[in-house]
Amino acid sequence: MAYKVENPDTAKSPFTGMTRKHYIDLAKYLLERAFKHVDSMDTPIAFPTVEGSKTYPQPNDPAWKWRSLEWECLERTLTVAAPLIHIEPDVEIRGIKLREYYCLHLYNALTPGHKNSLPLPEELPDATYQFTCEFGGLFKTLLLLPDVIWPHFTKKQQDEMAVTISKWGHHRTTQNNWRIFNITTLSFLKKNGYDIDDELLKSHLLWVVSYHSGGGWYLEQTYNYYTISLFVVYGTIWARSFGDKYYPEIAAAIEKSAHEMMKSYTNFFGRDGYTNMWARSICYRTWISGAFPVSFMLQGDQPLDPGFARRLCSGSLLQFVTREDFFHNDVPAMGFYGHKEYMLQNYSCPGSPFLMFLPFICLALPEDSPFWQAPENEGFWPALGEKSHTEVLEKPGLILVNHGKTGTAEILPGKTYYDDHNYSKLIFSTHFPWEDHNENGGTSMEYSYRSLDPRDIRGDDINFYLTGQALKNAPEKKVAYTTSQAMVYNGVINDVIYRQAIMRKPPNNGVGYIIDLADIVIPGGVIRVDRSRMAFEHELTLGHFGLPHYGDKAPTIKQFEEDGKKVITAAIPGRQVALVVYRGWDEICTRVHKDRNSEADSSTVVYVHKKRDNYKNPQMELMVCAMLHKMDDSEWTKEELSPIKEFEFVEITKTLSCFGANLTLADGKKIVVDFVDIDGNKMC
Numbered sequence: 001m002a003y004k005v006e007n008p009d010t011a012k013s014p015f016t017g018m019t020r021k022h023y024i025d026l027a028k029y030l031l032e033r034a035f036k037h038v039d040s041m042d043t044p045i046a047f048p049t050v051e052g053s054k055t056y057p058q059p060n061d062p063a064w065k066w067r068s069l070e071w072e073c074l075e076r077t078l079t080v081a082a083p084l085i086h087i088e089p090d091v092e093i094r095g096i097k098l099r100e101y102y103c104l105h106l107y108n109a110l111t112p113g114h115k116n117s118l119p120l121p122e123e124l125p126d127a128t129y130q131f132t133c134e135f136g137g138l139f140k141t142l143l144l145l146p147d148v149i150w151p152h153f154t155k156k157q158q159d160e161m162a163v164t165i166s167k168w169g170h171h172r173t174t175q176n177n178w179r180i181f182n183i184t185t186l187s188f189l190k191k192n193g194y195d196i197d198d199e200l201l202k203s204h205l206l207w208v209v210s211y212h213s214g215g216g217w218y219l220e221q222t223y224n225y226y227t228i229s230l231f232v233v234y235g236t237i238w239a240r241s242f243g244d245k246y247y248p249e250i251a252a253a254i255e256k257s258a259h260e261m262m263k264s265y266t267n268f269f270g271r272d273g274y275t276n277m278w279a280r281s282i283c284y285r286t287w288i289s290g291a292f293p294v295s296f297m298l299q300g301d302q303p304l305d306p307g308f309a310r311r312l313c314s315g316s317l318l319q320f321v322t323r324e325d326f327f328h329n330d331v332p333a334m335g336f337y338g339h340k341e342y343m344l345q346n347y348s349c350p351g352s353p354f355l356m357f358l359p360f361i362c363l364a365l366p367e368d369s370p371f372w373q374a375p376e377n378e379g380f381w382p383a384l385g386e387k388s389h390t391e392v393l394e395k396p397g398l399i400l401v402n403h404g405k406t407g408t409a410e411i412l413p414g415k416t417y418y419d420d421h422n423y424s425k426l427i428f429s430t431h432f433p434w435e436d437h438n439e440n441g442g443t444s445m446e447y448s449y450r451s452l453d454p455r456d457i458r459g460d461d462i463n464f465y466l467t468g469q470a471l472k473n474a475p476e477k478k479v480a481y482t483t484s485q486a487m488v489y490n491g492v493i494n495d496v497i498y499r500q501a502i503m504r505k506p507p508n509n510g511v512g513y514i515i516d517l518a519d520i521v522i523p524g525g526v527i528r529v530d531r532s533r534m535a536f537e538h539e540l541t542l543g544h545f546g547l548p549h550y551g552d553k554a555p556t557i558k559q560f561e562e563d564g565k566k567v568i569t570a571a572i573p574g575r576q577v578a579l580v581v582y583r584g585w586d587e588i589c590t591r592v593h594k595d596r597n598s599e600a601d602s603s604t605v606v607y608v609h610k611k612r613d614n615y616k617n618p619q620m621e622l623m624v625c626a627m628l629h630k631m632d633d634s635e636w637t638k639e640e641l642s643p644i645k646e647f648e649f650v651e652i653t654k655t656l657s658c659f660g661a662n663l664t665l666a667d668g669k670k671i672v673v674d675f676v677d678i679d680g681n682k683m684c
Contacts, residue, residue, distance in 0.1 A: 001324065002321065002322050002323055002324040002326070002327070003026060003029050003030075003318075003321040003322055004322065005017045005018060005022055005318070006022075006025070008022075009022075011375075012375055012376065013310070013311070013314065013375070013376045014375070014376055015272075015311050015314075015315070015376050015378065016273070016311060016314040016315055016318060016376065018310070018314035018317075018318070019372070020362075020363075020367065020372045022314075023360065023362060023363060024084065024087060024088070024363070026317065026321065027080050027081075027083065027084045027357075027360055027363070028084065028091070028093065029321075030080055030321070030357070031077070031080055031081060031084070031093045031098070032093055032094060033327065033330040033331065034047075034077055034330065034331050034354075035093045035094045035096065036094070036330050037329075037330070037331075038094070038096065038101075040096075041096055041100065041101060041104065042104075044070045044073075044074065044105055044108075044116055045070070045073045045074055045077060045105070046069055046070045046073050046351070047069075047073055047329060047331050047350035047351055048329050048350060049069075049349070049350060050328070050334065050339060050350065053334065053339075053341060053344070054341060054344060054345075054346045055334060055344055055345075055346060055348045055349055055350070055352075056068070056069070056130075056346060056347070056348070056349050057069050057349065064119045064124060064129075067116070067118060067119065068129070068130045068131060068134075068349070069349050069350070069351065070109075070116065071109060071118060071130075071131060071134050072130060072133075072134050072349055072351040072352060073349075073350070073351030073354075074102070074105055074106070074109065074351075075134040075135075075137050075138045075351075076134070076137065076351050076352065076353075076354035076355050077351070077354050078102055078137075078138065078141055079137070079141065079354055079355060079357045079358060079360065080354065080357045080360050081098050081102060082102075082141045082142075082144075082145050082148045082149070083145065083360045083361065083362075083363035083364055084098065084360075084363065085098050085099050085102075085145075085148045085149075086145045086147060086148050086363060086364060087363050089148075099148065099149070099152060102149060103149060103152050103153065106138075106149065106161070107153065107157055107160075107161065110160075110161035110164045110165060111157075111160050111161060111164070112163070112164060117164075118131055118164060118168075119131075120164065120167050120168075121167055121168060121171040122167070126172070127172075128171075128172060128173060128174050128178065130347065131168055132168055132171060132173055132178060132181050132182065132185075133178065133181050135165065135168050135169065135181060135184075135185045136178070136180060136181020136182070136183075136184050136185060136234070137181070137355070138185075139165075139184040139185045139187070139188035140184045140234050140237055140238070142188060143184060143187065143188055143191070143237055143238065143241035143242060144237045144241060144361065144364055145364055146241075150192065158192070162189065162192075162194050165185060165188075165189060166189055166194065166196065168185065169182055169185035169186045169189060169196070170182075170186070170196070170197055170200060173204070176211060176218075176219070176220050176221070177218075177220055177226050177230045177231065179204040179207050179208055180204075180208060180230050180231070180234050180235065180238075182200075182201075182204050183201065183204050183205060183208070183238060184234060184237075184238055186200070186201045186204075187201065187238060187241075187242040187243075187246075188242075190242075190246070191241070191242055202247070205243075205247060205250045206250070208231070208235070208254075209250060209253045209254070211231075212253070212257050213395045213396065214260075214394075214395035215260050215261070215263075215264075215393055215394070215395040215396065216232070216257045216258065216259070216260035216261025216262070216263070216264075217257075217261070217393070217395050217396040218231040218257070221280075221417075222279075222415060222416060222417055222418075222423055223396035223397070223398065223413075223415060224278070224279035224280065224423070225278070225279050225281070225284075225287065225288045226279075226281075227261070227396075228261065228265070228288045228290075228291050229284070229287040229288050229290060229291070229355075229358060231254070231257070232257070232258045232261050232291050232294065233287075233290045233291055233294050233358060233361070235254040235257075235258065236254065236255070236258050236294045236297055236298060237294065237297070237361075238251075238254070239251035239254050239255055240297050255298060255299060258294075258295075258298055259298060259300070259303055261291070262291075262295055262298075262303035262304060263303070264391050264393060264400060265291060265295075265304070266304065266308065266309075266312060266379055266380070267389070267391045267400040267402055267409065268288065268400060268409060268411070269312045269315070269316065269409055269430065270315075270407055270408050270409045270430035270431060271378060271381045271402075271407035271408075271409075272315045272319075272407060273311060273312040273313070273314060273315015273316045273317075273318070273319065274315065274316065274319050274408075274409070274430040274431060275288065275289065275316045275319065275430065276409060276410075276411055276428050276429065276430045277336045277343070277428065277433040277434055277598060278411050278413075278422070278423075278428040278434075279422050279423060280345055280420075280422045280423075281345065281348070281352075282335075282336055282343050282422065283332070283333075283334045283335060283336070283343070283344065283348055283352055283353045283356075284352070284353065284355045284356045285316075285320055285332075285336065285353070285356040286316045286317055286319070286320065286356045286357070286358070286359055287355050287356050287357075287358045289312070289313050289316040289317070289358065289359040290358025290359050290361050292304070292309045292310070292312065292313040292359065292362070292371070293309075293313070293359065293361045293362035293364070293365055293371060294361060295309065296309075296365055296369055296370070296371050302370065305374075305377065305379055306369075306370035306371050306373070306374035307374035307375050307376050307377040308376075308377050308378065308379035309371060310362075310371055310372070310374065310376060311376040311377065311378065311379075312379075313359050313362065314376075316359070317359060320332070320337070320356075323337060325337050325338045326338070329350070331350065331351075331353070331354070332353035332354065332356060333353070334348055334350065334352065334353060335598060336433055336598040336599075337433075337598055337599050338598075338599075340595075340598055341595075342421075342436035342595070342596065343422070343436075343598065380402070381402070381404065381407070384402065384404025385404050386404050386405040386523050386524075387404050387405075387523055388401055388402065388403045388404060388405070388521050388522065388523050388524070389401070389402045389404070390492075390495075390497075390521050392492050394491075394683075396414075396415060397413070397414030397415035397489030397683060398411060398412065398413060398414060398415075399411070399412035399414070399492070399497050399519075400412075401521050403523065403524055403525075404523070405523040405524040406431075406524050406629060406630060406631045407431075407631060408429055408430050408431045408432075408629065408631065409429075409430045410427050410428060410429050410430070411427070411428040412426070412427055412428075412497060412499075412519060413425070413428070413487055414487060414488065414489025414490075414499050414683070415487065415488070415489050415683070415684060416484075416486060416487035417486055417684070418485065418486060419482070419483065419484070419485045419486075421434065421436060421437055421446070421483065423487070424446060424483060424484050424487055425444075425445045425446055426445050426446060426447075426501075426517070426519075427445055427526065427627075428445075429545060429629070431575065431629075431631060432545035432546070432547075432575070432577075432629065433597075433598040433599065434546075434598070435546040435593060435596045435597050435598075435603060435605065436593075436595075436596035436597075437481075437483055437596075438481070438591065438593055438596060438605075439480035439481055439482075440480075440481065440591070441481040441539070441541040441591075441607075441609065442541050442543050442589060442591040442593075442605050442607040442609075443481070443483055443541065443543050443605070443607075444543045444544065444545060444546040444593075444596075444605045445543060445544065445545055446483045446484065446542075446543060447483065447484060447501050447503065447515055447540060447541070447542050448481040448482065448483055448540065448541045448542075448543070449481060449482055449483070449503040449504070449513070449534070449538060449539070449540055450478070450479075450480070450481045450482070450538065450539045451478045451504075451536065451537070451538055452536075452537035452538050452539060452611070452612075452613045453536040453537050453538070454537070455473075456473060456475065456478040457475055457478060458475060459473050459474060459475035460473060461473050481539075481541065482503070482504075483503075484501040484502055484503055484515075485502050485503065485504060485505040485510070486502040486505060486510070486684075487499060487500070487501060487502070488500040488502065488682045488683070488684055489682075489683045489684070490678050490681040490682060490683065491681055491683065493674075494671070494672060495520065495521075495671065496518050496519070496520055496671065496672075496673055497517075497518070497519040497520075497521070498516070498517065498518055498675070498678060498681070499517040499519070500514055500515065500516055500517060500678065500679075500682070501514070501515040501517060502514060503515060503534065511535075512533070512534070512535035512536065513533075513534060513535070514533045514534075515530055515531070515532055515533065515534070516530060516531040516533065516675050516678055517530050518530060518531070518673045518675070520663070520665075520671055520673075522626070522643050522665065524628055524629055524630060524640075525578075525626060525627050525628035525629055525643070526626070526627050527624075527625075527626045527643055527644065527663070527665075528542075528623070528624065528625050528626070528627065529622060529623075529624050529661050529663070529673045530584075530622070530623045530624075531620060531621070531622055531623075531659050531675055532584070532618075532620060532621045532622075532623055533620055534612070534618060535617060535618070536616070536617065536618070537612060537613040537615070537616065537618065538611075538612055538613075538618070539609070539610070539611045539612070539613075540609070540610050540612075541589075541607050541608065541609045542585075542607055542608050542623070542625070543591075543605045543606070543607035544570075544577045544579050544605060544606050544607065544627055545577050545605075545627075545629060546593060546596070546597050546603040546604065546605045547570050547571075547572050547575065547577065547603060547604050547605075548572065548597045548598075548599040548600035548602075548603045549572075549592075549600050549601075549602040549603060549604065550572065550573070550599075550600060552602065553572075554592065554602075554604055555570040555571055555572045555604050556570070556571045556572075557569070557570050557590055557604075557606070559588060562638075562641075563642070564582075565580055565581060565582050566580075566581040566585075566588050567579070567580050567581070567641055568588045568590070568606045569606075569636055569641075570590070570604060570606050571633070573633060574631065574632065574633065575629070575630070575631060576629065576630040576632075576633075576636070577606065577627070577628065577629050577630075578626075578627075578628040578629075578630075578636055578640075578641060579606050579607075579608065579625060579626075579627060579628075580625060580626040580628065580641055580642075580643065581608055581624075581625045582624040582625060582626075582644065582647060583622060583623070583624045583647075583649075584610070584621050584622055584623030584624055584625075585608040585609065585610050585623060585625070586608075586609055586610040586611060587608070587609050587610075588606065588607075588608055588609075589606070589607055589608070589609050590604055590605065590606050590607070591604070591605050591607065592604050593605060608625065610623075620658070620659050621659075622649060622659055622661060624644075624647065624661070626643045626644065628640065628641070628643070639666065642666055643665060643666050644663055644664070644665060644666070645664045645665060645666050645668070646662075646663065646664035647661060647662075647663055647664075648661060648662040648663075649661055650662060653672075653674045653676065654674075655674055655676040656676075657674055657675055657676035657677070658675075659675065660672070660673050660674040660675060660676075661673040
């Protein structure tokens with residue numbers, strides 16, 4: 001059965017009932033289920049692979065891949081086990097003493113010649129391997145909790161293991177966040193008296209500092225949760241346990257960025273603590289919540305309200321562990337809720353999701369920490385009322401929205417460099433997890449594009465006339481709908497969020513295939529006033545959030561026209577969406593999706609569609625709609641479905657740009673949409 005908070009403390013934790021005791025209980029609950037896969041003290045912990053999954057190891061993979069599975073399962077379950085051992089040194093799970101178990105299997109893995117020992121770097125082709133990642137996680141944990149494992153080996157055992165640790169710590173790594181794994185490994189060795197290449201360690205550290213982009217954000221492949229979970233969480237643990245003594249200036253740089261991150265950190269979470277399904281490695285789910293306890297390790301003034309921090313941290317864990325569909329083979333599924341292939345990467349394995357339990361770092365905090373003692377509260381949420389708050393993060397090009405009316409939190413991405421639905425949705429919501437792309441159109445929360453240009457249909461090379469470069473233009477690839485190939489952030493001006501969706505990216509920066517985006521955040525949704533600059537014949541769709549079919553029951557759909565606008569609503573118990581269309585679209589549609597939703601096998605998306613094939617060079621257009629959502633079962637009112645009181649299309653604006661608009665919102669607020677110089681305002 002899924003986890004249930006027993007004997008909730010409603011005085012100290014009125015929203016979740018969770019206290020320090022409940023975190024200890026939850027840790028034991030998770031390990032009790034995980035250790036169903038461990039027959040005895042001598043059995044390495046390894047979880048069953050999922051047949052047909054893209055994740056590793058595959059059936060015919062070499063032996064080292066299967067060792068990597070065991071190593072990842074061992075290290076990542078220690079994310080939960082080590083804090084528990086710290087609190088209860090003699091704790092047993094299913095009759096197995098945890099400290100003895102992890103000491104035994106770490107020793108076996110790290111001593112060459114044992115049947116379960118890890119391969120050494122020189123035994124494999126010169127490349128980067130998942131082993132490095134898990135070394136980093138292991139020594140982040142042992143730097144944080146030096147009492148739980150390392151002192152319980154003899155000096156001889158430590159020296160034997162140090163050989164393998166050193167070889168992997170000094171081995172090559174990737175270009176960005178993986179440097180942190182080498183940093184924690186080498187730092188652990190040095191702290192415990194072993195020789196390392198100090199210049200290599202310092203080089204990794206300086207590289208990490210160089211990635212800071214401002215506002216607490218670090219450049220990874222793009223901007224994502226790795227900033228919070230690795231650069232901030234691992235970085236702060238490294239600074240307190242090692243960096244302050246050996247590299248104080250670099251530790252100060254990491255500390256400064258962590259404080260900057262904390263200024264907007266709580267805006268990522270819904271009122272109930274829900275986390276947002278955004279960016280890659282989404283099966284790690286709540287790993288970003290590890291920054292809540294880590295914030296209490298920062299120097300200077302505490303950046304977070306402790307009662308609010310614990311409320312959000314607890315809520316994020318309860319979002320998942322209270323659902324039985326979250327578990328697969330008694331461990332966290334590879335997905336967001338259940339197992340779903342579309343959101344996975346091939347570097348994950350069945351042990352990977354245990355990284356989501358970084359929040360158990362909180363058990364390293366003393367019992368009298370404000371994190372544990374402060375009563376839960378809801379931070380900024382009560383003051384919002386039914387209004388929405390927008391937090392603009394210029395450096396990573398992210399807009400965070402907290403909707404007081406619905407309790408949801410949203411991420412509007414602006415610097416997405418490639419076609420990847422983990423990043424390219426127009427809006428990511430805590431309570432409407434994103435859906436996979438549908439090549440037939442109607443993809444949730446994205447523009448989908450299909451070329452009707454006869455040159456594409458024939459397979460002609462249409463790029464040559466713009467660039468002089470010949471490119472293969474396979475006609476069969478033009479049959480399916482595609483989504484944006486990149487997202488560009490252009491700034492926020494007078495409460496209008498400007499971005500650009502590059503729908504096709506030949507070697508001309510997408511010119512001729514651009515949709516200029518203008519988002520106006522309103523309570524419980526957004527008004528879109530988007531300018532289509534699609535130069536050739538095409539079809540477009542724009543989908544709302546997808547709604548899962550629970551118990552194979554489809555949403556209730558209502559559709560009507562009123563006061564010159566088209567309206568469609570869709571509702572499931574506790575959640576609703578509405579799409580209000582003002583101009584620029586031909587029709588409103590619905591589509592049932594299969595295996596594209598994180599919560600159910602089937603889902604419904606309401607969307608709009610248009611087809612422009614009557615001109616060889618279609619005109620520019622403004623596409624205007626409102627995309628609304630609710631978190632209850634109440635009927636939509638006429639006022640809710642009328643967010644725009646007045647709308648004026650402006651062919652030439654006062655700034656001498658073209659195709660803008662003047663709006664008066666339902667609350668009387670005046671909004672001007674003006675795409676002046678948008679191409680020159682690109683911040684990629």
